[in-house]
Each structure stands twice: as structure tokens, then as C-alpha cells.
Amino acid sequence: MGAKYIFVTGGVVSSLGKGLASASIGCLLEARGLKVSLLKFDPYLNVDPGTMSPFQHGEVFVTDDGAETDLDLGHYERFTHARMLRANNCTAGRIYERIITKERRGDYLGKTVQVIPHVTNEIKDSVRKVSADVDMVIVEVGGTVGDIESLPFLEAIRQMRQELGRDNVVFVHLTLVPFIGASGELKTKPTQHSVKELREIGIQPDILLCRTERYLSPELKEKIALFCSVPADAVITAKDVEHIYEVPLVLGGEGLDEQILRCLKLQTRERNMQPWARLVEKLTHPGGEVSVGIVGKYVGLQDSYKSLNEALTHGGLANDVKVNVVWVEAEGLESGDWQEQLCEFDSILVPGGFGKRGIPGMLRAIEYARTAKVPYFGICLGMQCAVIEYARNVCGLKDANSSEFDSNATHRVIYKLRELRGVDELGGTMRLGAWTARLKPVSFAHRAYGTPEISERHRHRYEFNREYEETLISHGLAITGDTPDGTYVEIVEIPDHPWFLGCQFHPEFKSRPLDPHPLFKAFIAAACARQRKQLSRVTAPVEAKTEMRLPAGS
Numbered sequence: 001m002g003a004k005y006i007f008v009t010g011g012v013v014s015s016l017g018k019g020l021a022s023a024s025i026g027c028l029l030e031a032r033g034l035k036v037s038l039l040k041f042d043p044y045l046n047v048d049p050g051t052m053s054p055f056q057h058g059e060v061f062v063t064d065d066g067a068e069t070d071l072d073l074g075h076y077e078r079f080t081h082a083r084m085l086r087a088n089n090c091t092a093g094r095i096y097e098r099i100i101t102k103e104r105r106g107d108y109l110g111k112t113v114q115v116i117p118h119v120t121n122e123i124k125d126s127v128r129k130v131s132a133d134v135d136m137v138i139v140e141v142g143g144t145v146g147d148i149e150s151l152p153f154l155e156a157i158r159q160m161r162q163e164l165g166r167d168n169v170v171f172v173h174l175t176l177v178p179f180i181g182a183s184g185e186l187k188t189k190p191t192q193h194s195v196k197e198l199r200e201i202g203i204q205p206d207i208l209l210c211r212t213e214r215y216l217s218p219e220l221k222e223k224i225a226l227f228c229s230v231p232a233d234a235v236i237t238a239k240d241v242e243h244i245y246e247v248p249l250v251l252g253g254e255g256l257d258e259q260i261l262r263c264l265k266l267q268t269r270e271r272n273m274q275p276w277a278r279l280v281e282k283l284t285h286p287g288g289e290v291s292v293g294i295v296g297k298y299v300g301l302q303d304s305y306k307s308l309n310e311a312l313t314h315g316g317l318a319n320d321v322k323v324n325v326v327w328v329e330a331e332g333l334e335s336g337d338w339q340e341q342l343c344e345f346d347s348i349l350v351p352g353g354f355g356k357r358g359i360p361g362m363l364r365a366i367e368y369a370r371t372a373k374v375p376y377f378g379i380c381l382g383m384q385c386a387v388i389e390y391a392r393n394v395c396g397l398k399d400a401n402s403s404e405f406d407s408n409a410t411h412r413v414i415y416k417l418r419e420l421r422g423v424d425e426l427g428g429t430m431r432l433g434a435w436t437a438r439l440k441p442v443s444f445a446h447r448a449y450g451t452p453e454i455s456e457r458h459r460h461r462y463e464f465n466r467e468y469e470e471t472l473i474s475h476g477l478a479i480t481g482d483t484p485d486g487t488y489v490e491i492v493e494i495p496d497h498p499w500f501l502g503c504q505f506h507p508e509f510k511s512r513p514l515d516p517h518p519l520f521k522a523f524i525a526a527a528c529a530r531q532r533k534q535l536s537r538v539t540a541p542v543e544a545k546t547e548m549r550l551p552a553g554s
Contacts, residue, residue, distance in 0.1 A: 373498050378503070
């Protein structure tokens with residue numbers, strides 16, 4: 001039996017959560033024993049999001065094969081066992097690039113190249129590429145129904161229903177049912193109009209996911225079903241939740257997976273969502289709390305650090321604590337009161353980024369973490385800044401810098417990747433994807449991973465300059481991870497610190513709620529240890545005074 005297809009579209013407004021809905025569908029179907037694959041179509045004309053501003057697009061999620069993709073692929077990996085590759089994200093820019101390449105090569109044999117059939121055929125080919133050896137392919141169509149740019153994708157999925165038949169394709173439409181406070185009512189008209197837009201291009205949704213603040217009453221479901229021509233049982237409440245990992249449980253409780261199986265005429269085992277139920281129980285009833293100060297460049301849009309935020313949550317789950325993330329704008333630490341902004345945190349993290357904006361603030365945060373013995377985690381740029389700070393303030397190389405920030409610096413302890421010198425194009429020209437690293441025994445990294453060799457995902461243009469390795473090591477910095485050929489430095493640590501680690505790779509991309517990443521587990525464990533130590537210092541004098549007040553002879 002070949003794969004069956006679920007196409008997820010969105011209406012009314014953007015950012016309703018199509019990515020989370022698609023990932024949750026995958027989670028529910030895996031819980032029934034089905035093997036799933038997922039694909040995200042993005043209708044913008046960029047070939048990939050790699051050159052887009054984080055403020056425009058949010059995080060760029062990197063796959064093992066080095067693809068720079070939409071952040072929804074991170075949701076797919078966190079909610080399912082499917083592993084995303086380049087083929088699992090396709091933009092309109094990529095589609096048109098392929099078509100123009102074929103046209104220039106003469107593949108169309110002189111025909112007029114048109115949206116139908118050439119563009120739609122290319123879109124359908126992209127769907128088929130991810131359909132091998134799976135039971136179900138979940139395809140999320142980005143954008144909002146009614147947008148001009150998404151029309152070729154919607155036409156392509158309409159054709160697939162026509163070609164494969166109703167038993168092999170199901171359309172799930174995510175829409176909005178807003179609550180109007182003034183009247184105290186949920187309004188269904190936006191959903192009705194969104195479905196009307198879909199029908200005008202030949203798509204009748206089979207299932208409606210209604211994003212709303214509160215559960216839909218049976219009467220409202222009946223009304224939506226009547227006007228949108230779907231069974232009332234196929235009108236699913238997609239209620240707002242506190243934690244995103246509740247979404248599969250909420251949708252499962254509404255019977256979403258049962259409706260999908262009904263439409264596709266499939267029978268499976270009963271779903272087993274117990275691991276997710278236990279996960280949500282731990283999230284909602286943690287044993288304690290710790291704080292992490294994230295000193296970054298793009299804190300105005302938290303989607304810029306989506307995987308990082310989730311990985312910290314996973315680290316908290318592993319330590320039975322809630323992680324309170326406080327976003328600190330790096331440029332805000334360049335003023336006089338910068339230490340006061342950091343002193344309350346149990347740990348400090350500097351994430352990845354590009355460009356020199358905010359670097360002085362990041363260096364101050366790292367210096368504070370190093371000298372005050374606060375657990376520190378530097379990721380990509382955060383690792384490079386840790387090296388610069390150490391070179392300046394410990395090794396005495398006052399002009400130490402990265403050639404990214406100052407190409408004329410005397411001591412370029414961080415410099416451009418050797419293979420990229422002379423390469424000025426930005427798209428896809430970094431060190432990308434999964435690379436192997438060796439770990440030194442008795443290091444923070446080795447203790448966390450418990451293995452001498454690891455594979456992690458990268459996205460960077462600059463590297464540690466090994467000409468300064470001897471100087472830095474002689475002053476106490478440890479290189480505890482590098483590539484097997486000894487070319488690239490992957491991890492640096494300060495051994496006489498409670499926990500100070502910088503890594504060139506992005507461990508957040510491989511963290512899962514049911515399988516937290518080892519470095520995030522260790523980082524949050526170090527934050528918990530610091531918190532306990534600080535509390536013991538506060539309570540010790542109080543206990544001593546209490547003992548002195550006891551009566552004599554007692």
C-alpha cells in the first residue's frame with residue numbers, strides 16, 4: 001500500500017499554528033503505529049530562509065544534510081520520530097529555480113512553460129519525494145488561503161486529490177473562531193468565509209481545526225458543520241493551551257486522528273499517548289524553578305530562538321524544574337548598570353547570531369558569568385565571544401576580536417572559515433549540517449554526553465583560530481572537542497569553573513521533549529546546583545542565629 005496524504009491549510013489570519021497542528025497530527029498517528037513524513041511548503045520567493053532576517057522569518061532550522069529550513073521543521077522533529085532533510089521544506093523560490101534551470105537546459109522541448117502544468121507538477125513531485133517507505137505524508141501549505149502567492153500550491157494539492165482519490169487524500173483546514181468580548185460570543189463567520197475561499201479554488205475541506213480561546217459547544221459545531229459541509233464530528237476545537245506539548249492531547253481528545261482515519265478508511269491500533277501525558281504532567285507540576293538569562297541580538301522576536309527556548313524547557317524537564325527564561329537585549333548591557341541586569345540569574349546563555357551589533361554587551365555578560373562563577377553556555381556566536389573575552393581579559397590580548405567584527409584586528413582569535421575566503425555570496429555558503437566531533441575525557445561535555453564521539457548540526461562562517469590555541473590553553477582555557485581531523489575546534493571550557501562551556505554547533509536542533517539534549521540537561525543541572533548553593537549561603541546565617549537564641553541546657 002502506498003502512502004496516504006494529509007494536506008493542512010490555514011485561513012483567516014496567519015500564525016494560527018499550522019506547523020504545530022501538522023506536528024501534532026504526526027504525533028497522534030505515530031501513537032497509532034503509523035510511520036509519518038512531513039513536508040512544509042513556503043510560498044515566498046526566497047530559495048530558502050537562510051538569508052532572511054530573523055525578525056522577518058524567525059529561526060532558521062538546520063537539518064543533518066545542511067538544509068536551512070523553516071522553523072516548523074523543528075516542531076516536526078520534536079513531535080515525531082521523523083528526521084527532516086532538505087526535501088522536507090520547499091519554497092516557491094526553489095520550485096521556480098528548478099523550473100527555470102530545466103527550461104534553460106531545454107528539458108521542456110520548446111513548450112511554453114506555464115503555472116499549470118509545469119509549476120504544479122514540480123510541486124507534486126516535491127510531495128512524492130518524501131513519500132517513500134511511510135504510511136502517511138503530512139503536508140503543510142504555508143500562507144493564508146486567499147493569498148495570491150499560495151495559489152499554485154493549493155491548485156497542486158487539489159490535483160492530487162483528483163489523481164489519487166478521496167480515500168488517499170484528506171484536507172485539514174485550520175481556521176479562527178474568535179471570541180468577541182463585548183458580546184461574549186464565539187463568532188463562526190470568519191471560518192465560513194475561509195472555507196468559501198477554499199471552495200472557490202476547488203477544495204472542500206474534510207476536517208476543520210477551529211483555533212479558539214474556549215471549547216466549541218455542540219451547537220456551534222453543528223452550525224459550522226452546516227455552513228461548511230463537513231460532519232459535526234469533523235469540527236475540531238483547537239483550543240489555546242499553556243504549553244505547546246498539550247496540543248496533541250487536546251486534538252486527540254477532540255477525536256482528530258479518528259476523523260483522519262475515517263476519511264482515509266484506515267484501521268490502526270488504539271493510540272498510546274501516555275508518554276505525552278506524563279510529559280505534560282511534569283510540565284504543569286515542576287519540582288522547582290530556575291532562571292536563565294539569554295543575552296541575544298534578536299530578543300524582540302522570540303521565534304528567532306524557537307528551538308533554543310524549547311531545548312531549555314527539555315533541560316528543565318530532565319531536572320524536574322521549570323526554566324524561567326529572561327530575554328536580555330545585548331545592547332542593553334552596554335550601559336553603566338549592566339551588572340544589575342545579570343545578578344539575579346541562576347545561569348547565563350549567549351546564543352547564535354551574525355554581525356557586530358550587541359557584541360560588547362555579550363562580552364560583558366560572559367565576563368560576568370566567568371568571574372562570578374555563574375553557569376555559562378555559549379552557542380555558536382556565544383562560543384566565539386567566550387574565546388574573545390578570555391583572550392582579552394585573561395590572556396591580555398586587548399585587541400583580540402573576530403574578523404567578522406573587525407577585519408583589521410591585531411589578534412583575530414576568530415576568523416573566517418578557510419574554505420570560504422573569497423566567497424562573498426551569503427546563501428548556503430556556511431559550514432552547514434551534521435559534523436562529527438571528538439570529546440576529551442573528564443570534561444563537562446564528555447560527562448554530559450557519556451560518549452567519546454558526537455554528531456551535531458552546524459551553521460557558521462567563522463571559526464576558532466588555532467594559531468592562538470597554545471596561548472589560550474596556557475592561560476587555562478580547555479579545548480575539549482574538535483573534529484576527528486583536528487581542523488576545527490568544536491567545544492571550549494573553563495575547567496576550574498562550576499560549568500562554563502561554549503560549542504560551535506547548535507545542540508538545540510537535536511533536543512526533543514521526550515529525549516532532552518545532554519548539554520541542556522547538564523546546563524540546567526548546573527543552574528540548579530548554583531541556586532542550591534546560593535540558598536544555602538542565605539539560610540546558613542539565619543540557622544546559626546536561631547541556634548544562639550536557644551535556652552541554656554536545651
